[in-house]
Amino acid sequence: MKVLTAKGGEYQISDDLREKLVLLDDGRLFIAKSYSFDPHVRSFIGRLQHKNVNYTIHNADLAIIANYYQDKSNQEDHSDMQRAAKQLFEKGVSLRASDIHIRVSKRGRTQIFFRVHNDLEFIGEKPFEYGDQLCSTIYQAMADVSDSTFEQLSRQDARISEKSKIPENLDGIRIATSPQVDGYIMVLRLLYNDTSDDLSLTNLGYSQTQVDSVEFMKKRPTGVIIIGGPTGSGKSTTLQRTLGSIIHETSGRKHIITVEDPPEYPIPGAVQTPVTNADSEEARSREYQKAIKAAMRLDPDIIMLSEVRDNPTARLVVQAAMTGHQVWTTVHANSALAILNRMMDLGVQPELLSDPTVIAGLICQRLVKKLCPHCKRPLSQHMDEFNDKDIRRFMSVLKDMDKIFVQGHGCDKCRGSGTSGRTVVAETIVTDNKLMKFIKEGDRIGAINYVKNEQNGISMLEHAIIKVSEGLVDPFQAEDVVGALNTVIIERDHSILAEEIR
Template sequence: MRTEPVLARPETPAVAGAAVLSRQGDFAASAEEMKFVCLLADGRLLVADGQAMNAHVLSYCARLERMGRPFQRVFTRIDKISQTYQADSGGAARLDHSRMQQTAKELLNTACQQRASDIHIRVRRFSAEIYFRVHNDLVKVSGHPRDFGERLLATLYGAMTTVSDNAYKPNERQDASIGDRDKLPERLYGVRIATAPTGEGSVMVLRLLYNDAGDEIDVRPLGFSEEHAALLQLFKEQPQGMNIISGPTGSGKSTTLQRLLAGEILESEGKLHVITVEDPIEYPIEGAVQTSITNAGSEDERSRLYSAAIANAMRLDPDTIMIGEVRDRASAQSALRAAMTGHQVWTTVHANSAMAVIDRLVDLGLPLAMVADHSVVSGLVSQRLVKLLCPHCKKNLQAHRHEVGEALLARLQRVLGAAIGQACIAGDGCVHCRQHGTIGRTVVAEVIATDARFFEHIRAGEKGLAMAYWLSELDGKTLMQHAIDKVAAGSVDPRMAERAVGHLNVAEAWRGARHGREWEPGAACMPAVLERLGQLGEAGHAA
């Protein structure tokens, strides 16, 4: 039995002048629901004759009731519902398009206010969810009907990107970028977009590129140590050789590159000709000539254009060439050729560690004899990002040891020794950190300035000896040791450090123990560490 009156069947429902609400906004119906229902602003809900018990009709009515929206069912012919939408389509579609663009801009602005690094929009079977990645954590910020999510994705891709074919195709994987300053908040330089179909809908991820990343040229505020900064400065001052920064997606490689190049240009008083080859341009670098790959119709075509752009850059009288990423054999060969012909080259690659960069280049098809040459590959860097504890609400580890697992406590006791007293964990949040417990992220890194002897071991297949030589003779510090230093200083939660570098391990951390560190571990650790160093050397000789 109906609980509300049934109005007379109107001949043309839209004539009454009531706007259609079920096309867009809070009361938007899905495409299937719109075949059977149409909600008007005057409270009428047009329902197709004979469809009162249709699952789509019942679902839409239930949603209106949950939202507290009063309505009165009006039964009419199914073609009248279609005509009502068609009569409203002109102005309503334009209004909806304009509103969705405004919604997209507000979404980007809100993400900027929270200093999110990424926005995830997931369209599911019956809903759409929006997440922000803040301090490396995904945080759900809102939920919407599926139709809203579909229109938001179409608006972001179709109306805001700068690709030649901006038709959004939910059943295909697509990449694009937003570079029009009028469409972006003041704090953003650009947005990179990637989409993919899923088992129940589609997903879009937007990487936010902030335009304040180049305000600094000093890498130490990013988290690099004084020793790291000195080595990176050495790389900048070498007129030739390839310097490669590695790390997973989102580890801050592009930000590091930007600061290094901006600093190099500033220190030369603008007398260096720096050319970049990027796909796409990520951050502005004051004083550099930045070029991008455009109009690539396929991955093969993109790869060809990328290599051609590197070759072209070499003919433009550069002092320094920055290649956004070495990702295939063609770009790797072009980067190597640039370094071998007397240019300084900076680039990035996906590899697990600084030493693993060499394996990655060989895997891409470069000959080891050419890669393992310190006059060609002069610098290797690996980095990760770890959350930085809020100094106002962080908690002493010893005083809150009950919040940390026994296994982790045992590892920390072995690795930190007496310094465990200074270690801290994340607090409950405060006004200074917006209740996050963290205030951003900091780099943990390892930097290798290659030399002839280091590469002698690499060419001979003696990776263990190469590692031991770097740590003992070149005063190297592993990425794990850098993370442990930050845990010992109380600036990084050990649980967060382990998520970035793995279990904190004393043998790994103290391979360079013969040269000492800023703090002393338990004395009982030292024999095991020195034994591990010996094993590394034996393994290298065995190889």
């Protein structure tokens, strides 16, 4: 005899309801006397009627009902699988994965991936049956759905919110499934309850000092904060997280309007306005300007503009800052200080660019691949593979060569890539009158030293060197992104700006 209302059963019900009733496969439905008119019990009966299930109602004691739920063998299977599922969730949380993908293939195997920092990471392979059982357990025995039959051939959505089934730092898990050519996929979105941490720049690779600088910029009432970097350097992610954290910290007390062309990420709590499609570059620019002007009339506290790309928008950005707004935007630039040059090229007057109430902060960033921690190789054991010149160059900058790692040949964990996600190398500059005095005088070296000495500032190159010396990043891959690592020495000795000799 089967208990259809057991966990994983055909008519699985919630733990609460399981105390009140039990349905057996011979059609007997036992209901605890005191719950005959309980709305949940009635709604369950409604469900059976709707599905044309034959049943006969019997009154029973609570103990008899509880008895039916004890030691069911299929329940055992599910509880083993539930443990495995919970372990998988916990592993995902420990790597700060945003999603878990389970691809179940009938011809092949089940592949499991985590999405960590926007990249999919291969976690492992299991037989088809394992994946199939895992998915049906997650859907049927863990999710809080009332109609809980997992159907591989349809798209289904559900959510797990029962605390005992999910890791502590999750609010819940959103489940989405879809059939695919030879099986199906289940995607689990991990909903973290510590959103402030999820929004932190530390997870992107910013150092604590840099995070503190950005925190300081966030508190400035007016002025524009500009993030520089080439295309694909993760500027939008930094922007999205920073705005998200402002919304979180001010509990929605700030009116944030974005003008984006196009909006890249959802920023819950902000009013995101897309730029209307236009067919020519000129028309786009006009639409963009219109949208910025409109945003300024909508009584914002904070305005975010996706990019400063031409003279009119550069002037509007400055105008918005001068009329009492905090403005966040991005620009193509190679270093934090070079942002000012770029703005000057775009027609902003130098007096405004050296005014700390107009320019509140400068951030620049690039992305470097992170070494797969499972297959990275110590450089000291593979010196013979590299040429002397490279090794000498590294040795001149990196103190402890034993801690340096190079990319390995790939493993299961990194799906043969040798790397696992990317990390930011960045520079942050908080502007003030002293710094702006150097800028006004055109003394860039003075400005750089001031940032270094007074703000504990580091350049992107130095940030990359730190990550290489911690064994997080391959020195060759770092050089691909920030240039020769020994530039920093030349820079120190000759007081030349790194980007000027590159």
